[in-house]
Amino acid sequence: MSRSIRPDAVLVQAVIAGALSFAHLHDLAAAAGQDGWKAWAYPVSVDLLLVAAWRRLRADGPSRLAWSWFLVALVASLGANVATAGFLDLAHPPAWLRFGVAGWPALAFLGGTLLAHSATVRSPADTAAGDRVPVPPAPAAPAPEPVFAPDAAPALPEAPTVPEAPAALVEHARKVADDHRARTGASIDTDTLRARLGVPAPMADAIAAQLT
Template identity: 65%
Template sequence: MRALPVRVDAVLVQALIAAALSFAHLHDLALAAGQDGWKALAYPVSVDLLLVAAWRRLRSGDAIAAGWCWFLVALTASLGANVATAGLLDLDDVPDWLRILVAGWPAVAFLGGTLLAHGAPKPNEARATASEPPSTITGPEPTPAEAAPLSATAEIPPAEPESALPAPAPPALVALARKVADDHRARTGTPIDTSTLRARLGIPMPLAEAIATQLP
């Protein structure tokens, strides 16, 4: 198999170098302040985790003020350790106020992490709550007696307009139809039907039916 080319991300390498240096500075400061063993190793992790939690809260858009507050607190702790270990502070004789700050940092980090984790609902929970339909109060269903007037009204067909009704046949047209009917009876011996009457007179079927009712 052909080996895949390995791409080196300069930003990732820079982030790893910065994280390693910050870890070392925080570890040395905690160690100089009397926190030895695993406790000195836990301080850099605590500061970096608080930075990441505050940055994620800023990216999510919830509780921006709290996110900036704890982000600045963690950044100050990280920068302070970097500056303090750069030769400006005698690590062999750490002042008492710095020992107090280092010893009180776990409580500060715990408070900040708790507030950032539980200070606002998660985006998925907020969307689920917003998507829930509002509760509605429904009354009792109508009885058949109450619903009957609506159904009866709906079943009434619309009244046929007067313009659709056939108009009375003119007397002259009725007289002509009688002659046509008599001629048809004389030739065929049977009464004329409505279709033949309509075809002989050239009139609409409704008018032919009205005239046929008046013929003997």
């Protein structure tokens, strides 16, 4: 099945406008003394610079460099269209026109080189965003397992600490006990020993344990 070819109005208009602009640039260059193939090279140079600046604007966004050379090429193209409409006597072109046409190749070469090889300057915010390495989120830490403390065992009562009786006091207690046995014929009890010595009950118990 054959596809029907339908012309695009915008494309047709672009071709017509491009051809007219191309012809005007050629005529202006020829009037300024550029004959032969050189006159045809001028419109190619202007259009290429215009396209290069536009592509730089589309690819990298607005920049002073791209806009400057886009306006330079646009002024060159628009100026040629206006100049060939009868505003200038192309049979006797002025000196500034000859100067501009003669200097255009160097200017176009400079603009094309800068557009092709100049690095795009990005803002610090864009640079930081572009250079940032995404960091994956850290895995969630597992929930700690509940720790059940064993039932506390009941505290055992501490054994009473038996004080250690001084040797001199034990020796004195022994004499008291001997005297008590000589008088009563029985061993002295703890309460009597505590009363005779004037010591606390734990100390009396410790002395009595050492006397037996």
